[in-house]
Amino acid sequence: MRDVTARPRRVSLGPIALTLPAVVGLLLFFVAPFVTFAVYSFMTSGLFDVSQPFTTAAYETVLGSEVNRTLARNSFWTGLFAASATIAISLPIAFWLRYAAGRWQVPVLFLITGTLFASYLVRIYAWRTILGRRGVLNTGLESLGLIDNPLEFLLYSRFAVTIALVHIFLPYTVLVLYAAFGPIGSGLLEAAQDLGAGAVRRWTRVILPLVAAPAASAFVFVFVLSAADYVTPEFLGGSNGIMLGVRVKENFIATGDWPVGAALALAMLAAFVLLYALVTLALHLVGVRRVRFVT
């Protein structure tokens, strides 16, 4: 047998070979387009074309625009409401699934994840049907006599966009939080109860601190995806539900102003990175650390 201490060890090829496809894929489909985008944002616009000289004109247009500021506010609030509502609804559901569902656990989990089988677009259309003037909700309320005329604000509004986004992301957050509750044994909650903590205190002093980190991740996940979305606002947003993502898409597909589209996209990215940093800082300040569970 070789004496391993006598000569320098050879670099093992196995792990490198296994990760290489993933790294290549990441470089090709993520890093390269991103770099291309970044470069575009500093170039001069042509019609569906970019050219030199390098300039910051695109950024000036993007950041100076009044419309963009309104849309940014729109996107921010939609993202915030969607993320908050999704987490707020998912927490009790995940809690129930983990501790109280018993034999209902599997069927309910199946139902929740089952909605993911329907495509994203199908779900958006479904909301159009439900919220429309002749939709299920309006006709239902009218037949019950609660309203005389159909409610207009239901569809083609920020309200519709937010509801649809919550519906779309709920299965993901329920699953993430359900998994987060996994290592929190019911013994832990019993111990808290034994030590004098009623239901509210059990939530504030045991459950929330332990799921704060996963919940914050899920929150950022939903926020970013919601605020940047361009399909949902296009189908359900009407004129006052437009968000920034739609503008990025417009610039690339309709207007043909690539540098501006790219600059807008990168500006949004910068904002999301800032958000992520703020959330991480907030967690740290509140004292939430990564928790090591003991089996």
Added chain:
Amino acid sequence: MTPAPRVQIEEVTQRYGPVTALAAVSLEIADGELLTLLGPSGCGKTTLLRAVAGFIRPTTGRVLIGGVDMTRVPPHRRPVNMVFQRPTLFPHLDVAGNVAFGLRVAGVTGAEQTRRVTEALSLVRLDGYGDRRAHELSGGQMQRVALARALVNRPQVLLLDEPLSALDLKIRLEMEVELRRVHRETGATFVYVTHDQREALALSDRIAVFDEGRLVQVDTPHDIYRRPASPFAARFVGDANVIAADAAGGGVTVAGVRIPVAAGHEGPAWLVLRPEVVGVQPGPAGPLVGTVADVAFRGTGFTYRIDVAGLAEAVKAEVSGGTPIEVGQTVTLSVDPASCLLLPREE
């Protein structure tokens, strides 16, 4: 006048559908004593403990703590604390935070809180461990933190649900010593649950033996060991031989051999023989003869299982010192009539 009992359990019954976990159990626990609920798995001892803790509301009956009816009071409002089988320390808090949990909930803050936490950690000999985390501790240390976490609240009753069963033997023996010391030093009322009769004998002021939901006997360890009230108690505590026999005229006939036992009992009986009172001699030297079926080395001696003609079960004997007698050898058993116990037997 005897002081009022700390815990009174009155006719507590717990049913889960067709299953009766507890059948009309009545028990009084004196202030400051360490009482053990002992029995095999499924006998109801943990169910009763949880009824005292408040995690179970009994189907019928009452639980009184400190003279107050607590049957309907939820666990977080009872003046009791529990040490669970698994330590269940909060992973997001350090040791001091864990111990302080109950105090914080009760509104004890600042210097008072720090003082009591330090005191509690001292009590369990974990001074200076305050800033450690659960995953940095051994099993025994975690249970000691759990003990401190419970005791720091000065509960009227401390409940312990098989707290040592998840620990290694050596740590368990050390923890037994710790538990006795903590009980002495605090003077608190402890209710202990275990299926380990050896542990029960070592720790308790009194033992309550349970069999399938019924309370079978409550006595001091010494009395239960020497004078079990039923075949079940005799078998469970001390692992005694319980042999069917017939008592007549001041003696008992077992496997054709007559033993003069002064019992004043007539008719069908159970002869209770603790393994350590059965003498074993190699060779056929007397009337009670058998064959060795199993030998186990115990360090201090040997445990034998001996088949005797006419007896349904093998006789268990513990012999200290000496040389082992091999399986298959013929042996003679001897019994001191003074160490025999007779219990009535129903046909």
